[in-house]
Amino acid sequence: MEKKEQRVDRGTEQFSPKILVFACNWCSYAAADLAGVSRLEVPSDFRIIRVMCSARVRPEFVIYAFSRGFDGVFILGCHPGECHYSEGNYYTRRRVLLLKETLQFMGIESERFQLRWVSASEGAKFAGTMKRLIEGIRDLGPRNIDT
Amino acid sequence: MDNREKGVERKIITRDDLSKWLEKIKGHFDLYAPVRSTVVNFGKIERVDKICLDFMNTFLPPKVLFFPQTEELFSYARDSEGIEVKRAEDLIKERVLFGIRPCDARALSILDMVFGGEIQDSHYIEKRRNTVLIGIGCTESLNTCFCSTFGIDPLSGEGTDIFLIDNGGYFTIKEVNTQRGRSLIDLGNTFIKTEKVDHREEAGSVTVPINIASITGNMEKVQEDFWNNTSDPCLSCGICTYVCPTCHCFDVEDEEKKNGGVRFRTWDFCMSKDFARMASGENPRISKGERYRHRYFHKFDYFPKKYAVVGCVGCGRCISYCPVNMDIRKVLERIRENIQK
Amino acid sequence: MIKVMLQKKLQDRVKELLQNGTVSLFIGYEQGPGFVYVSPCFVRDESGAERLVLNQFCSNNLAGYIHEYNAYNRRIGICVKGCDARALVELVKQNQITREDLFVVGVPCTGRIDISKLREEYGPKLEEIKGISETERSFLLETVRGTKEIYKEKIVFDKCLSCTHPEGFEYDILLDELKIPEFGSADPVQKRVEEMESLSTAEKNEVWCSYLSQCILCRACQKACYACYCPECIFDKAYPRWFSKISTTAQKRLYHLIRAYHLAGRCVDCGECERACPAGIPLRLLNKKIEKETKKLFNNREAGINQEGVLPLNTFDIDDPDFFL
Numbered sequence: 092m093e094k095k096e097q098r099v100d101r102g103t104e105q106f107s108p109k110i111l112v113f114a115c116n117w118c119s120y121a122a123a124d125l126a127g128v129s130r131l132e133v134p135s136d137f138r139i140i141r142v143m144c145s146a147r148v149r150p151e152f153v154i155y156a157f158s159r160g161f162d163g164v165f166i167l168g169c170h171p172g173e174c175h176y177s178e179g180n181y182y183t184r185r186r187v188l189l190l191k192e193t194l195q196f197m198g199i200e201s202e203r204f205q206l207r208w209v210s211a212s213e214g215a216k217f218a219g220t221m222k223r224l225i226e227g228i229r230d231l232g233p234r235n236i237d238t
Numbered sequence: 239m240d241n242r243e244k245g246v247e248r249k250i251i252t253r254d255d256l257s258k259w260l261e262k263i264k265g266h267f268d269l270y271a272p273v274r275s276t277v278v279n280f281g282k283i284e285r286v287d288k289i290c291l292d293f294m295n296t297f298l299p300p301k302v303l304f305f306p307q308t309e310e311l312f313s314y315a316r317d318s319e320g321i322e323v324k325r326a327e328d329l330i331k332e333r334v335l336f337g338i339r340p341c342d343a344r345a346l347s348i349l350d351m352v353f354g355g356e357i358q359d360s361h362y363i364e365k366r367r368n369t370v371l372i373g374i375g376c377t378e379s380l381n382t383c384f385c386s387t388f389g390i391d392p393l394s395g396e397g398t399d400i401f402l403i404d405n406g407g408y409f410t411i412k413e414v415n416t417q418r419g420r421s422l423i424d425l426g427n428t429f430i431k432t433e434k435v436d437h438r439e440e441a442g443s444v445t446v447p448i449n450i451a452s453i454t455g456n457m458e459k460v461q462e463d464f465w466n467n468t469s470d471p472c473l474s475c476g477i478c479t480y481v482c483p484t485c486h487c488f489d490v491e492d493e494e495k496k497n498g499g500v501r502f503r504t505w506d507f508c509m510s511k512d513f514a515r516m517a518s519g520e521n522p523r524i525s526k527g528e529r530y531r532h533r534y535f536h537k538f539d540y541f542p543k544k545y546a547v548v549g550c551v552g553c554g555r556c557i558s559y560c561p562v563n564m565d566i567r568k569v570l571e572r573i574r575e576n577i578q579k
Numbered sequence: 580m581i582k583v584m585l586q587k588k589l590q591d592r593v594k595e596l597l598q599n600g601t602v603s604l605f606i607g608y609e610q611g612p613g614f615v616y617v618s619p620c621f622v623r624d625e626s627g628a629e630r631l632v633l634n635q636f637c638s639n640n641l642a643g644y645i646h647e648y649n650a651y652n653r654r655i656g657i658c659v660k661g662c663d664a665r666a667l668v669e670l671v672k673q674n675q676i677t678r679e680d681l682f683v684v685g686v687p688c689t690g691r692i693d694i695s696k697l698r699e700e701y702g703p704k705l706e707e708i709k710g711i712s713e714t715e716r717s718f719l720l721e722t723v724r725g726t727k728e729i730y731k732e733k734i735v736f737d738k739c740l741s742c743t744h745p746e747g748f749e750y751d752i753l754l755d756e757l758k759i760p761e762f763g764s765a766d767p768v769q770k771r772v773e774e775m776e777s778l779s780t781a782e783k784n785e786v787w788c789s790y791l792s793q794c795i796l797c798r799a800c801q802k803a804c805y806a807c808y809c810p811e812c813i814f815d816k817a818y819p820r821w822f823s824k825i826s827t828t829a830q831k832r833l834y835h836l837i838r839a840y841h842l843a844g845r846c847v848d849c850g851e852c853e854r855a856c857p858a859g860i861p862l863r864l865l866n867k868k869i870e871k872e873t874k875k876l877f878n879n880r881e882a883g884i885n886q887e888g889v890l891p892l893n894t895f896d897i898d899d900p901d902f903f904l
Binding site: 150151158178181182185186187188189190191194197198199201206207208235 | 830899
């Protein structure tokens, strides 16, 4: 029963979103590396923080990032069943599910916070995912920063 | 309510004219007055009809306008040439605070001793200097009020520039104490009339004073057990400190931004566990009883010893807002009993 | 009359418990600055038992004190109503105390009175109220100006309108049969959650900003909550500093968001946070939303109802939904 989200009229101004990406060391960070080595085109609006497992990402990291002005926060992890530490990404999935709803409820669009599975060999998927997600953040527009 | 019998000549202003006077004041100054949302607080007035006069006292005391909860002290930025430090702007537009109660006016004079005494705090002083106080007397009181304990007269405008008394259909201008007050009265001279009225001098509110004789200087006699047992229900939250008009402890921190930052001060509360914790990890007030004891000592022993006045004005906010209904009056009574034993 | 008997019964039992050394500390309620204002009461010897009261104003959740007094007292006696017992269930589940270290006295409850609602119905001079009794549907307030009757529904807490008790909880003493009171209307908080969900993001922001603008970060919600027992709270940590003391709307939102998230699956909806808040912020709204989501997403039963089970965020299911991908 959500009201349709207002899309920002970008007009001619190019909005460069500030995006933070948590990438797990064994899968998604390797995929990012692979995308780079393969000279795939990836937008440059994001900064990566490498974590050993996507489960390392505490909800505080995400909320803190939003409070500091990031327009989008993404977590990239291993596919379910392929976590280097067997189960980490299952916990991540639960946390993200709940955190998305909570953020949405408090006025931060849940589309700004995303979780994707990217394995180490999926360089192209990394590039494509980042392109699509960042496009989505551009559509949403800059966050309504409260000071 | 309009009891204009034979009586004394007084300057009065009707309720409607009061709005017009305040509107005129708003044209020259920033106007701050009580506004109601979920609670009543002092707020900057854009529209005079938003002012709430149906209140006993505000949630946050007037100290919030002179000693804000967060205040920038200075900012620093690094550029190619070095580091630039910029002091925060102290200058503020002249403003009028309307609706301050006698207890809060006394509290401001207590804060003046802290922020304007040996050490001159320019942030506070500048705001204080640029604010005109229009007080309203208390013709009623809450049953948590005990200002009479400290010699505060609910119908006296001590510490204010102008002092009004609400008589229902009209306000009596009981006192005009300063030059600034007089110039505001001049601003309203088309609205202020002089009439013979019988205003409620006699029917001021009566608050029950508590006996705090001989507490200062004798509190060391109270046993440690007393503090531990009395403080049992305390949650160690910060409500009593934040709503107290005389509490003034603050923390200073830096907020880092890219290539620089801001140093700010912010309210702090001594009831929190880490308040007295030192960088080494030592904590001289690690137990709740010690922290509770400290609060009472600060207000009723250390402060009067240094400034010759007790650090409490009897506004009763700490009693009203405490989540577990602790009562400073009861504790003081029991302290007195304990000392006399 | 029944209430007076129960109060006497409680006092006598507590005296016994202290006399024979079953408990070294009993946590109950005593009268505060006025009949309608009660404070938690800590009784350590028999003479103190006379201070205990039991009436429709005893609303505090005393379970919040357990972790503070746990280290130095064996056993701790505590009197709880049905909703508070949920907090005890959770404390045991979360390994904060063993059931054997608690001596639980169950207290019957037909709804506790919300002082702010009472102020609206009765008027500001609550000091006039000197006594209370009740009928099936109303409270009869004995005041200096005579008896005033008010429908229970109008002045009980919102949470009381949809009362829930933990299942199969064994009280060591049950003062009287525990019944779940029935009221004509339901707790409005669920509807408010749905209303909030239906707003657009910009509108939600506006609403939360207006609520949060009143917040003074006094931390009373945290201290009143039974579940906030971390020895070093994340908001007090200096390194890494997640929470800056700069009192801006962004920090207030961060505070409430993180705290509510930390309570996911543990909040028993005792309402203490909202009751303790001096600025009237509707904190139950956020906690209720999280409760709704954990129920929907993880099949998690309400916290405090079941004595078995794992916290929802401490576990996972291979088949957890991932519709967001």
